[in-house]
Amino acid sequence: MGSQEVLGQAARLASSGLLLQVLFRLITFVLNAFILRFLSKEIVGVVNVRLTLLYSTTIFLAREAFRRACLSGGTQRDWTQTLNLLWLTVPLGIFWSLCLGWVWLQLLEVPDPNVVPYYGTGVLLFGLSAVVELLGEPFWVLAQAHMFVKLKVLAESMSVILRSVLTALLVLWLPHWGLYIFSLAQLLYTAVLVLCYMLYLIKLLRSPESSKQLTLPISKVTQLLPSISRRKAFVNWNEARLTWSFFKQSFLKQILTEGERYVMTFLNVLNFGDQGIYDIVNNLGSLVARLIFQPVEESFYIFFAKVLEREKDASLQKQDDVAVAAAVLESLLKLALLTGLTVTVFGFAYSQLALDIYGGAMLSSGSGPVLMRCYCLYVLLLAVNGVTECFTFAAMSKEDVDRYNFTMLALSSSFLVLSYLLTSWCGSVGFIMANCFNMGIRITQSLSFIHHYFQESPHRPLAGLLLSPVLLGVFVLSAGITSVSEKPVDRAGEMAQ
Numbered sequence: 001m002g003s004q005e006v007l008g009q010a011a012r013l014a015s016s017g018l019l020l021q022v023l024f025r026l027i028t029f030v031l032n033a034f035i036l037r038f039l040s041k042e043i044v045g046v047v048n049v050r051l052t053l054l055y056s057t058t059i060f061l062a063r064e065a066f067r068r069a070c071l072s073g074g075t076q077r078d079w080t081q082t083l084n085l086l087w088l089t090v091p092l093g094i095f096w097s098l099c100l101g102w103v104w105l106q107l108l109e110v111p112d113p114n115v116v117p118y119y120g121t122g123v124l125l126f127g128l129s130a131v132v133e134l135l136g137e138p139f140w141v142l143a144q145a146h147m148f149v150k151l152k153v154l155a156e157s158m159s160v161i162l163r164s165v166l167t168a169l170l171v172l173w174l175p176h177w178g179l180y181i182f183s184l185a186q187l188l189y190t191a192v193l194v195l196c197y198m199l200y201l202i203k204l205l206r207s208p209e210s211s212k213q214l215t216l217p218i219s220k221v222t223q224l225l226p227s228i229s230r231r232k233a234f235v236n237w238n239e240a241r242l243t244w245s246f247f248k249q250s251f252l253k254q255i256l257t258e259g260e261r262y263v264m265t266f267l268n269v270l271n272f273g274d275q276g277i278y279d280i281v282n283n284l285g286s287l288v289a290r291l292i293f294q295p296v297e298e299s300f301y302i303f304f305a306k307v308l309e310r311e312k313d314a315s316l317q318k319q320d321d322v323a324v325a326a327a328v329l330e331s332l333l334k335l336a337l338l339t340g341l342t343v344t345v346f347g348f349a350y351s352q353l354a355l356d357i358y359g360g361a362m363l364s365s366g367s368g369p370v371l372m373r374c375y376c377l378y379v380l381l382l383a384v385n386g387v388t389e390c391f392t393f394a395a396m397s398k399e400d401v402d403r404y405n406f407t408m409l410a411l412s413s414s415f416l417v418l419s420y421l422l423t424s425w426c427g428s429v430g431f432i433m434a435n436c437f438n439m440g441i442r443i444t445q446s447l448s449f450i451h452h453y454f455q456e457s458p459h460r461p462l463a464g465l466l467l468s469p470v471l472l473g474v475f476v477l478s479a480g481i482t483s484v485s486e487k488p489v490d491r492a493g494e495m496a497q
Contacts (some may be wrong), residue, residue, distance in 0.1 A: 024157030025291055031164035036280070036359045038171045045276030046116045047182045048283070051126045053261045054104050055186065058130035060254045062093035063137055065246035068393065069239050070141050072305045079142070079217040080227060081236040085243065086138040087226040088235075093134040097127035108265060111272060117178035125183035129190040136194030138224060139201050144302065146216065148200075153295075155196035163189040245401045255412040256438055259419055260431035269423045274367075278428040281368055284358060285375030288343050289382045293336065297386040300332060304394035315456035325391075326459035329450070332387045333464030340380030341475050347376035349482035367428060374432040381439040384465070388446035395453060404445070411441055 036044070066089050070082050104123045111119050143151050163185045170181040205221050218224065228234060255262065260282075264275050307321045314322045347354075351372035356364035396404065415438045422430025450462060 041273035041276040045272035048279040064250040069243040085235040101127045122179035133190040139197035159193040281371040293386040326461045329461040330464035336383035340383035392446040
């Protein structure tokens with residue numbers, strides 16, 4: 001498959017993913033805004049911070065490294081060995097679920113059962129939902145590797161919408177169920193997600209015409225299951241070693257990604273109510289990142305991984321592929337920078353209005369607007385980092401990945417310490433300040449790799465980060481106008497109160 005064809009598939013995956021996710025996220029946005037008006041801050045904090053951290057940590061440790069390793073290098077491989085390797089995520093997920101579940105139940109502070117009922121059941125069911133989701137991992141990787149454009153977006157969007165609908169109905173009808181509501185909704189989400197991938201691929205394999213047209217590497221449903229052969233190893237050991245390298249990196253990346261939740265959970269720097277407010281603002285602020293940046297990052301990681309060879313510099317690869325990759329990277333960097341600056345300029349001015357519309361006085365009063373304004377700056381860094389790391393992780397050799405792990409280790413430690421110190425000093429805003437510092441260092445590391453990678457070639461994709469003076473002037477003018485226009489809104493809000 002040529003680089004232009006791969007680029008076309010990646011672009012279709014990103015664009016269709018973007019449009020469908022905007023539609024479905026708008027639906028869930030409205031449902032979540034409705035749900036917030038029936039919940040206490042404490043329940044939001046326990047569900048969105050404590051239990052979600054248990055689920056995301058289990059999932060991340062069990063599968064992230066396998067995903068990155070098994071999606072590298074294209075589709076020409078022994079898929080029997082790759083699928084065998086992916087099935088190892090299930091026992092690994094069970095192990096992490098049991099270990100982390102014990103920590104969550106025995107070592108962490110237990111919420112007041114009168115305020116947040118059924119905490120123990122919530123821990124068990126959120127851990128179970130992580131294991132259920134891992135059952136679909138081989139199907140997900142196979143679908144991603146062959147760029148099934150609509151399947152991923154439809155499956156994830158349908159799962160999210162059904163989870164939100166069930167949560168809204170149970171909150172209205174059975175509010176005394178407490179964490180039962182969110183635990184059952186989470187189980188529904190993972191079950192629907194896994195079933196969508198399983199049923200689609202099974203139906204595809206049972207249709208000879210469809211499977212021939214798509215040139216799938218397997219022809220029977222039973223080939224999706226783990227198999228042992230005496231003629232070859234159970235797994236591809238090159239993939240296994242790459243997985244171990246990514247596992248060490250993913251462990252550190254998880255600390256950086258969810259660092260504030262770990263600090264809140266293990267160091268008790270905020271109560272459950274403040275955790276709830278911070279998480280709502282965090283989710284609202286990262287909406288642009290999830291809608292736009294995440295689909296682009298996931299799609300073009302696959303593009304770069306297929307077009308470029310990990311063990312070679314740009315000067316030693318096919319120059320046509322390198323030229324396409326450099327052009328795409330430059331365009332993505334410019335898109336990320338423009339989008340991030342737009343969010344920062346307009347979001348900074350209208351943060352209080354957005355919070356008041358979304359969650360009422362619970363969010364628009366107190367620390368909510370300040371958190372939201374700081375988060376708008378963080379979105380700009382998120383945008384640039386997503387693109388730079390997307391390319392960096394796809395182009396790094398195994399040795400580069402191992403060296404990068406040492407940098408991540410130092411960054412993880414400093415980030416946790418900085419989060420604790422800044423939060424003790426200035427409250428929940430300290431988490432966003434620490435995240436900005438963390439993201440800035442990660443961007444610097446990725447930019448250094450990209451510069452070195454293209455140093456011997458005529459291509460300079462980092463030029464995408466250079467904006468014209470006229471465009472910068474437009475952003476400065478827009479920031480001034482929106483700041484002035486916000487003052488009447490603030491006065492009107494104060495008079496209404």
